[in-house]
Amino acid sequence: MKASKSISPFRLSSLLRSQNDPTLALQLFHNPNPDANPQKPFRHSLLSYDIIISKLGRAKMFDQMEQILHRMKQETRFAPTEIIFCNVMSYYGRARLPDRALHLFDEMPSFRCERTIKSFNSLLDALYKCGHFDKMKEVLERIEDYGTPDACTYNILIKAFCGSEDLENARKVLDEMRSKGVEPTDVTLGTLIYKLCSDHRVKQALELKEDWERVHGVLPSAFVYASLMKGLCGVGEMALAFGLKDEMVRKNIRLDAPVYSTLISALAKAGRRGEVPGLLEEMSKHGCKPNTVTYNAMIHGCCMEKDFEAAYGVLDEMVEKECRPDAVSYNVIIDALCKEGKWSEAHQFFQDLPRRGCHPDLLSYRMLFSGLCDCGQFQEAAFVLDEMIFKGYAPHYARTHKLVEGLCEEGNMELLATVLSSLQKANVLDDGTWRVVISTLRREMSSDVFELIDTLTMQ
Template sequence: MNPPKPISPFRLSSLLRLQNDPKLALQLFQNPNPDPKPFRYTHLSYDLIITKLGRSRMFHEMEQILSQLRRETRFSPKEIIFCNVISFYGRARLPDRAIQTFESIPEFRCQRTVKSLNSLLNALLKCKEFEKFDGILSGIDKFATPDVCTYNVLINACCSSGSLGDAWNVFDEMLRKHVCPNVVTFGTLISGLCGDSRLDEAFRLKEDMVKVFNVKPNAFVYASLMKGLCRVNELSLAFELKKEMVANKLRLDSGIYSTLIAALFKVGRKDEVFVVLEEMRENGCKPDTVTYNAMISGFCNEKDFEAAYGVLEEMVAKGCKPDVISYNVIISGLCKEGKWREANDLFEDMPRRGCTPDVGSYRILFDGLCEGMQFNEAAFILDEMVFKGYAPKSASKTKFVEALCQEGNLELLCKVLNSLVKGNVIDGDAWSLAVSKVCKKEKLSNGSELVDIFLKDTETVPIR
């Protein structure tokens, strides 16, 4: 029997591309052949394995491959590999690792350009590490010249941090440096202005982008303007913009229609929602989760929970799976109306419906039960929440403990404090409140006696 043919560098790249399991891909990369001779890896094989590991957040293994790449002498890696690594760290909210990767690029005999700079700035933007921008930008003239993408990220960062004045300063600098703004530049500025309710300025900028800069608005620009108009109940103008989009042959997506649907509910024009839905279908735009959630929210605000449940059923019938937001909106609405049993029933039914409750689900139900003085049910939800690694908001914990102290239910208070302690989610305010209230009520001399009474199953009371 002939021994299997050794895998060539080209064949390895093909196999890596076909392998969907990153762990198996890593094994293949590390042991392509039984032959102990050093394997001649290609740039493509490095690129493929680093991308697979990065997308799977196997960062330790990815760093090992990068260390191996650093020792490679037959070629110099291309900058795109490091741009991808920086982006992976940005998505994982690991800004320091993204910066370290950017700074280490020269160690790989690779020249940094504006591409890796933009990747880093975008990663820091995702992480909301705006204060690190200045340090990165200082001295960039030595290896890169900012382009339109650079300025777009900076403008986005300014708008995201609420500094519209700084965003305009960056825009002015663009023009001084003769960098032509594009539709992303204007879209970001217009979105920021609309978010700040400066609609007149936003519409003037829309006119300028066409007349002065010869840049046509895209769907994002229109969506931002329509959201701004709907926020101030200017629905007539919002529908005029929709007509303008059609005239400009721009595709109306579900986000546009969802914005209009939510606004119609808000101003009490529910009957027109079904007209919008019909138009969606005629234009070949299928309602998605966002669309249905806008309807669920609208019906819940009108306290029409039967209709909200009907939307859930329609979603399933139309092959659109409800997400956790769909259920959280209804649970929140039921709690606000004092329908705690119905809210709890829906909460418990979520897994059967194929949707796992998240921390928001637990917090909504817990707060609703506390507000309705359903303390036993709230304690049960709290215990389950802590068991799953979640925690109520700090103010909610303190409010619950205070309510139990005022009610004088020592047994339930003991259970609640035990849950908080076991989950290591008790804070100083809640514990101090329990100590002061109960020591006074029970005429205890100090908090240690309270510990003995309340926390027999725990050795210490961690406070954070």
């Protein structure tokens, strides 16, 4: 029998890149040539290490990833590049693992890799994503050991201060950035504009944007324009928001889906849904396709006007245009139906979600459960609660109280016992709920009540 052709290091890198399953990719990395002589270990390339580390990091398989890092440390044929460690610290940051990011940064010299401002920024960003602002200040004291702060460094600091509601210090960082001769970027502007608009300081945001263009020559990005438009719409300045859209056209800044989604959402909230088709036509003219957020804004507008048939029509259009609806698409409709007292239609729509290719999430269950309780449909609410808890979702305490109160008022002790048992198993049976039950038991000392007491005592 002819032996299979052995895989070369170059070929392994290609195979690893094309393998979507990180577990299978790891197996391939460990054993690329099963028939090879065990006395001649495979000589992995740096590219192979880079690819497998990236796959494991994105999959949050950190223990396996760290084993590969340890193996790479033993290599003597090459020194790892700094970008590998930057990526790993980024994975740690997204996974809220600041200690691992700090440890890796400290370990980089043992890999024969020099630490520069690039890896320092990666560490700083990981700490920012983990919300470790005090640790960021501590790390910053050593920045001169690794280089001079660049625009990325300052942008991370500005994001951190904006995220901690400290706009004053964010401005101070911007001033220092300018005094050190570091040119601000569109990320700098975008962060500050977004924060100002979130705080309803839209006038200051507009002034900052104008100053940026005039003094720094930084052309605002579509993200900046979208933030400004959202801020303007939030304070009722729709005309100014649409004026910014026209300005983007004049300055040849590509209008993207978030910009149009922001305006469509604003039109819906203002009761001007009739203007949406014209905006969609303009989107098409500019070669911009509606995305899920765009359609969700349209669905929200339909639901605000209680036009549920139109909302269903938007869902169908999404499918036709191959734009996959997400949980938000469905939850908006469920919530609106429940608020209108259409609990039966909401329940049917909820049960139809799997057929539509969407699995209900925590919000879906909470919305339906709350709607059923508000409509006094306690038996249906109890069934939804049972399924909700089975799937590991916790209901709001206020709504479980309403359900328990409703069952007590109806005198449905059998269903009440089932509900209390479910809440107890899920460890969400609080003192407030017990007080409601005990109060009822004291008023209604019937045979059903005694049976309920026996059931609860046995549990």
